[in-house]
Amino acid sequence: MRVLLVEDDVDIAAPLVRGLEREGFEVTHSETGAGALAAHDGPGAPDVVLLDLGLPDLDGFEVCRRMRSASEVPIIVVTARGDEVDRVVGLELGADDYVVKPFGFRELVARIRAVTRRAPVRESDATVTELGALVVDRRTRRVTLHGTELMLTPKEFDLLGALADDPGAACSRQHLLDVVWDPHWYGPTKTVDVHVANLRRKLGDPAWVETVRGVGYRLADPEAPR
Numbered sequence: 427m428r429v430l431l432v433e434d435d436v437d438i439a440a441p442l443v444r445g446l447e448r449e450g451f452e453v454t455h456s457e458t459g460a461g462a463l464a465a466h467d468g469p470g471a472p473d474v475v476l477l478d479l480g481l482p483d484l485d486g487f488e489v490c491r492r493m494r495s496a497s498e499v500p501i502i503v504v505t506a507r508g509d510e511v512d513r514v515v516g517l518e519l520g521a522d523d524y525v526v527k528p529f530g531f532r533e534l535v536a537r538i539r540a541v542t543r544r545a546p547v548r549e550s551d552a553t554v555t556e557l558g559a560l561v562v563d564r565r566t567r568r569v570t571l572h573g574t575e576l577m578l579t580p581k582e583f584d585l586l587g588a589l590a591d592d593p594g595a596a597c598s599r600q601h602l603l604d605v606v607w608d609p610h611w612y613g614p615t616k617t618v619d620v621h622v623a624n625l626r627r628k629l630g631d632p633a634w635v636e637t638v639r640g641v642g643y644r645l646a647d648p649e650a651p652r
């Protein structure tokens with residue numbers, strides 16, 4: 427598993443590199459946004475990116491956008507300020523998760539494992555769910571809406587797949603965390619909300635994913651007659 431660590435502060439980066447290598451990760455470290463984009467596009471593309479937002483050359487948000495437009499690599503954004511989290515969400519960067527400095531090393535490793543984990547394919551279940559104009563194919567991992575394929579990140583696909591397991595049924599945030607992320611993950615459920623926001627944007631009409639107040643979400647066809 428190759429990790430691209432983008433962090434200009436060597437006091438933070440050096441122990442992280444050592445720790446991640448001890449965990450068995452192969453780590454490439456870049457201190458600049460330009461270096462990170464080169465590493466992302468170069469040979470030995472990373473399996474996951476840890477991206478500090480405060481970089482000396484490029485804006486971290488811009489680095490995230492450019493990586494996301496070029497690949498589906500999971501990106502964990504590292505922010506120095508909690509209020510940046512709202513920007514991460516609000517700007518719909520397509521990041522897969524975030525941590526706020528200072529963060530614990532175990533928490534970071536848990537998040538790396540969670541974003542790189544694919545939801546298991548359940549052989550016995552129906553592989554294709556059709557809901558109105560929306561078609562979710564779990565075998566090919568393709569989603570089409572009105573015949574046009576949607577470009578989803580792996581986690582967005584897994585989330586939509588989990589909601590499509592039982593269209594119309596309410597799914598709790600904890601259930602979605604368990605099946606899409608990690609059953610041993612007890613972190614904040616805001617991660618689910620971030621991915622739902624991105625999914626709604628890609629679906630064009632936010633009504634495809636309805637909020638079930640105090641519970642979570644359900645998949646619904648906004649074009650169906652009521």
Ligand code: CA
Pocket residue numbers: 433434435478479480481
């Ligand atoms: Ca920094």
